[in-house]
Amino acid sequence: xxxxxxxxxxxxxxxxxxxxxxxxxxxxxYYLQSTASSGGAPYPxxxxxxxxxxxxxxxxxxxxxxxxxxxxxxxxMSADSIDPTDxxxxxxxxxxxxxxxxxxxxxxxxxxxxxxxDTNSVxxxxxxxxxFNACAAxxxxxNGLPWLTIAKYGPNACIIRADNFDYTQTNADxxxxxxxxxxxxxxxxxxxxxxxxxxxxxxxQGTVPNADVTSPMFxxxxxxxxxxxxxxxxxxxxxxxxxxxxxxxxxxxxSNTIALTTQVYDLSGTTNExxxxxxxxxxxxxxxxxxxxxxxxxxxxxxxLGNIFLVADxxxxxxxxASPPADTQIFFEGMNSIPLDFENQTYLLFQGDxxxxxxGVDYIEWxxxxxxxxxxxxxxxxxxVVFAGTNSFNAGAIALPWNFTxxxxxxxxxxxxxxxxxxxxxxxxxxxxxxxxxxxxxVGAGTMLVYQDEEPTxxxxxxxxxxxxxxxxxxxxxxxxxxxxxxxxYSPTQVGTNRQLVVQLDxxxxxxxxxxxxxxxxxQQIQRALPSDPNACYYxxxxxxxxxxxxxxxxxxxxLTNFFDNNEFALWTARSxxxxxxxxxxxxxxxxxxxxxxxxxxxxxxxxxxxxxxxSFIRKNCGLFFxxxxxxxxxxxxxxxxxxxxxxxxxLLWVCGNNxxxxxxxxxxxxxxxxxxxxxxxxxxxxxxxxxxxxxPEMIYTTIYDDELLLLNYTHVKTH
Amino acid sequence: xxxxTMKTIRTPVLIIGLAALAxxxxxxxxxxxxxxxxxxxxxxxxxxxxxxxEPEQQLPLPKGVMEVKKIGDFTDAERTELTNLxxxxxxxxxxxxxxxxxxxxxxxxxxxxxxxxxxRLGKRARLYTFVLGDSTLVIQDRGDTAKVNYMMSHxxxxxxxxLPTTGTMPDLSMPVTRTEVAGMVLADTGVQFKPxxxxxxxxxxxxxxxxxxxxxxxxxxxxxxxxxxxxxxxIFDAAGKLVNYERLHNF
Numbered sequence: 001x002x003x004x005x006x007x008x009x010x011x012x013x014x015x016x017x018x019x020x021x022x023x024x025x026x027x028x029x030y031y032l033q034s035t036a037s038s039g040g041a042p043y044p045x046x047x048x049x050x051x052x053x054x055x056x057x058x059x060x061x062x063x064x065x066x067x068x069x070x071x072x073x074x075x076x077m078s079a080d081s082i083d084p085t086d087x088x089x090x091x092x093x094x095x096x097x098x099x100x101x102x103x104x105x106x107x108x109x110x111x112x113x114x115x116x117x118d119t120n121s122v123x124x125x126x127x128x129x130x131x132f133n134a135c136a137a138x139x140x141x142x143n144g145l146p147w148l149t150i151a152k153y154g155p156n157a158c159i160i161r162a163d164n165f166d167y168t169q170t171n172a173d174x175x176x177x178x179x180x181x182x183x184x185x186x187x188x189x190x191x192x193x194x195x196x197x198x199x200x201x202x203x204x205q206g207t208v209p210n211a212d213v214t215s216p217m218f219x220x221x222x223x224x225x226x227x228x229x230x231x232x233x234x235x236x237x238x239x240x241x242x243x244x245x246x247x248x249x250x251x252x253x254x255s256n257t258i259a260l261t262t263q264v265y266d267l268s269g270t271t272n273e274x275x276x277x278x279x280x281x282x283x284x285x286x287x288x289x290x291x292x293x294x295x296x297x298x299x300x301x302x303x304x305l306g307n308i309f310l311v312a313d314x315x316x317x318x319x320x321x322a323s324p325p326a327d328t329q330i331f332f333e334g335m336n337s338i339p340l341d342f343e344n345q346t347y348l349l350f351q352g353d354x355x356x357x358x359x360g361v362d363y364i365e366w367x368x369x370x371x372x373x374x375x376x377x378x379x380x381x382x383x384x385v386v387f388a389g390t391n392s393f394n395a396g397a398i399a400l401p402w403n404f405t406x407x408x409x410x411x412x413x414x415x416x417x418x419x420x421x422x423x424x425x426x427x428x429x430x431x432x433x434x435x436x437x438x439x440x441x442x443v444g445a446g447t448m449l450v451y452q453d454e455e456p457t458x459x460x461x462x463x464x465x466x467x468x469x470x471x472x473x474x475x476x477x478x479x480x481x482x483x484x485x486x487x488x489x490y491s492p493t494q495v496g497t498n499r500q501l502v503v504q505l506d507x508x509x510x511x512x513x514x515x516x517x518x519x520x521x522x523x524q525q526i527q528r529a530l531p532s533d534p535n536a537c538y539y540x541x542x543x544x545x546x547x548x549x550x551x552x553x554x555x556x557x558x559x560l561t562n563f564f565d566n567n568e569f570a571l572w573t574a575r576s577x578x579x580x581x582x583x584x585x586x587x588x589x590x591x592x593x594x595x596x597x598x599x600x601x602x603x604x605x606x607x608x609x610x611x612x613x614x615x616s617f618i619r620k621n622c623g624l625f626f627x628x629x630x631x632x633x634x635x636x637x638x639x640x641x642x643x644x645x646x647x648x649x650x651x652l653l654w655v656c657g658n659n660x661x662x663x664x665x666x667x668x669x670x671x672x673x674x675x676x677x678x679x680x681x682x683x684x685x686x687x688x689x690x691x692x693x694x695x696x697p698e699m700i701y702t703t704i705y706d707d708e709l710l711l712l713n714y715t716h717v718k719t720h
Numbered sequence: 721x722x723x724x725t726m727k728t729i730r731t732p733v734l735i736i737g738l739a740a741l742a743x744x745x746x747x748x749x750x751x752x753x754x755x756x757x758x759x760x761x762x763x764x765x766x767x768x769x770x771x772x773x774e775p776e777q778q779l780p781l782p783k784g785v786m787e788v789k790k791i792g793d794f795t796d797a798e799r800t801e802l803t804n805l806x807x808x809x810x811x812x813x814x815x816x817x818x819x820x821x822x823x824x825x826x827x828x829x830x831x832x833x834x835x836x837x838x839x840r841l842g843k844r845a846r847l848y849t850f851v852l853g854d855s856t857l858v859i860q861d862r863g864d865t866a867k868v869n870y871m872m873s874h875x876x877x878x879x880x881x882x883l884p885t886t887g888t889m890p891d892l893s894m895p896v897t898r899t900e901v902a903g904m905v906l907a908d909t910g911v912q913f914k915p916x917x918x919x920x921x922x923x924x925x926x927x928x929x930x931x932x933x934x935x936x937x938x939x940x941x942x943x944x945x946x947x948x949x950x951x952x953x954x955i956f957d958a959a960g961k962l963v964n965y966e967r968l969h970n971f
Contacts, residue, residue: 250916280919281944302925305898307916309944337940339916349892349925365925367892397892397924470784477782485779609945648784658841658849660785662778672947672966673870679948680845680860680969681786687970693947 100227105200105269108228109178110320114206114328117159117218125459134159135218148176148232157222160232167213172236173329173628174208176219178318179269182231190240190264190273190312192292201268204237204317207329209629211688240266240273240312240334246293251305253341254298256428260338262292262310270314276597279306281611283353299344299430300351303367307337313596319550324565326548326557327629331596345369346424348432349397350615354608356437357404359617359710364400364432368393368424375423376400380415381433404436440580441606441619442540444703446501447478447651448525451644452547453508454632455559463632467546467644471504474543474648478502481655488656488665495655495667496703498530501538507547507555512562514555522564522572529577537576540584542605545647546632549590551600566595570604582606585654585671585699586623589647594625594692601625607695614696620709622671622699624650627690646686650678654701668705672697789840806834809866810848810859817868820907824896826873826961827852845969860969868908871965891930892922895960901935905952909971913937919944923955931958 123132140163141147184201246261277286285300350365378387422430454460480486528538548557555563586605657666836850846861858870923932935954942949951971955964
């Protein structure tokens with residue numbers, strides 16, 4: 001037995017771990033872990049007859065774990081017996097008796113860092129011949145199957161080679177998963193009540209965007225936690241799998257309150273899954289009961305065909321919150337929808353929620369299907385009535401205007417919420433609680449241009465120089481905005497005042513401004529007030545044109561490790577001198593900056609979703625973020641074009657419009673037009689990064705029509 | 721030397737002269753629109769303090785501007801090329817689009833002539849803009865294909881943007897059905913959208929225009945709150961005429 005074990009261990013000393021996906025074979029197929037490295041032939045049955053643990057690695061395809069346990073130990077990756085009395089642990093330092101406490105996999109692997117290696121760049125840009133040679137020394141499989149081959153690299157890292165993964169038939173990304181036990185199921189049923197949080201299992205160590213999947217690929221995982229076993233495998237993954245089941249079928253006619261049962265599956269290590277229910281993006285009145293059952297009060301949604309969306313966001317990646325890895329997706333989102341035909345005798349058409357006092361008058365609109373008498377009461381949360389009225393109406397929509405005053409019609413209403421009770425006598429009443437916007441959008445002013453230096457290797461030096469040029473170029477453009485010799489030749493009557501203000505904040509090795517607390521540091525600049533008006537923000541727009549980042553951070557990486565996270569940014573932004581703290585425009589050209597609600601960068605920038613902005617009298621704003629990885633350069637199929645060039649082009653197009661030449665600029669082109677045109681110019685790279693256009697697509701650069709946009713009036717939005 | 725200078729400054733004539741200069745500078749300063757001095761940390765651009773009577777030289781264009789080619793900037797050879805492109809690709813693309821939306825388009829195909837061309841935006845985006853009366857039509861040349869990607873009727877847009885009138889009941893009817901829209905978009909793009917992928921809202925729900933429709937074509941599985949999910953946006957007025965059409969460049 002001992003000899004057999006040692007033989008087995010020698011075979012496994014250079015372990016290759018196989019993972020298989022996407023197989024279309026219908027017959028069951030069994031691979032043995034012990035022969036994986038040598039491309040052992042598959043079995044049509046389990047040769048161990050169930051005596052060894054197995055895991056499904058593809059449809060009807062199983063990996064039989066006949067190697068006992070594999071682990072990282074000591075200075076090399078090896079396979080070791082879990083029997084502490086077995087004397088064969090020659091390759092490592094594992095001692096079963098001192099195995100550390102079984103903490104969550106998040107904690108076990110949280111400090112490990114994943115890197116997707118561009119071997120050309122490793123050799124030519126980074127001059128890292130050791131790493132290049134280590135990659136070159138790993139032989140790929142010869143059997144044409146999808147394989148992961150793992151090799152030790154240095155004392156605390158491993159290199160993984162991935163071959164033959166074909167992602168052309170899926171939109172999901174390539175996800176390298178990690179777990180402490182091979183037999184752990186990949187997926188688990190998520191309970192939004194939290195009951196499933198206790199189950200631990202597979203998490204994402206790293207991802208490769210779908211469009212970048214090729215063969216072979218090389219990954220580096222550093223800072224390995226060698227106190228625990230670690231298994232890797234690959235699946236196509238883009239977030240939770242969401243299903244809406246139950247009695248309702250697509251296109252059913254529904255009314256009153258309905259219940260939707262949902263099933264959500266996510267990686268078995270995911271916890272604290274968040275959810276959102278909406279109807280075509282708009283808030284609907286829903287409640288979570290038990291066992292992932294949602295009730296939806298359909299009279300609060302306009303009649304007609306609508307899609308009920310369930311969106312689930314999970315923290316599926318191993319990462320250390322205190323030191324999150326750069327260029328890494330931390331949150332993953334899954335969604336599904338069911339189309340239903342809403343048909344109610346009386347329903348809410350326009351809630352009037354979130355209206356700004358600047359609107360002067362808010363409207364609440366509802367629809368009745370038969371002629372009848374209706375009553376409406378507006379009151380304080382305490383119940384004190386400020387308006388009450390009754391009238392007879394024909395069938396159709398009824399609009400109730402309210403000018404934010406008390407019962408006398410003159411005294412301003414002083415609270416931030418109010419209740420509305422609508423009584424249509426042929427059905428149940430409608431009850432609303434509306435908020436009044438008290439923290440609106442920054443009044444249009446200056447622009448912040450933020451960027452981070454790359455390590456000045458051959459590649460990095462070029463990126464830094466080009467980015468610096470682009471930002472200087474854009475800075476000058478803003479500074480000269482009102483000059484008669486400039487490209488724009490604008491006056492304040494055309495674009496508003498203070499639009500020429502600009503600051504460039506370069507996070508460099510010499511001047512790491514993101515950490516500075518002085519006046520020129522990022523926090524202070526975000527909170528800066530206009531000298532002429534201490535209650536107004538100096539900057540209303542922000543462009544982060546180039547930086548490392550993740551779902552929760554901007555900055556960081558191996559070179560300039562300093563970063564700020566979404567919470568810090570939220571604090572800096574919310575501490576603005578004005579109650580209107582929300583950014584008017586934010587463009588974060590950083591990887592995965594779309595994050596996950598409720599504290600994703602779009603949220604902490606104060607940009608409300610498109611459906612809300614389209615249906616409320618609130619101050620409008622807009623943004624651009626990314627759900628995927630972003631190139632540092634090679635936009636426009638041109639290696640000379642860096643990310644900051646694209647960011648600059650978008651900003652200029654928004655300011656100048658379709659006719660970007662002196663004397664013809666027009667600041668009324670919509671955000672959507674500018675984003676789409678810029679994307680068109682620099683695709684396919686921008687689209688591959690999964691851009692997320694948030695807020696009002698019709699938002700325009702000039703501030704002089706902000707009062708129109710507030711009231712959903714797009715008269716002066718040119719869009720083209 | 722210092723004493724001599726001080727004596728000179730004390731002379732009344734110079735004081736008056738300096739005051740006049742200060743007044744002049746203040747007048748010039750007041751005339752220039754500006755706000756507080758910008759803070760520019762890295763390589764601050766040079767900013768002149770005052771404007772002189774000499775006309776300023778045109779500042780160099782920022783490198784980030786997308787290439788805009790006005791009709792007046794086309795060389796003879798380029799005009800010939802443009803004419804060929806118009807006849808071979810742009811006009812056929814417009815014909816295809818007109819056929820799809822037929823009587824919903826607020827102008828005639830015959831109105832689309834090369835003299836309505838105003839400019840081309842982008843080296844790779846290649847958006848050709850035509851202005852026909854109060855309507856704008858943009859056709860994109862993507863090399864192997866050309867397609868209409870934008871139309872806007874300014875008059876219709878203005879009409880759409882009135883607030884609901886107090887005391888009147890909005891008309892929530894819509895001038896087109898999902899089936900009709902699906903047919904139009906299929907003929908235009910070749911993509912058959914399912915009924916639930918066609919998001920339709922009455923214009924009266926958020927504006928003073930009764931009887932119109934906002935339409936967004938959002939494929940199943942795409943986030944309705946991502947402004948780039950809607951592949952085709954359509955707005956119809958009460959008469960069923962298109963007020964706005966917008967198609968994403970990569971759809």
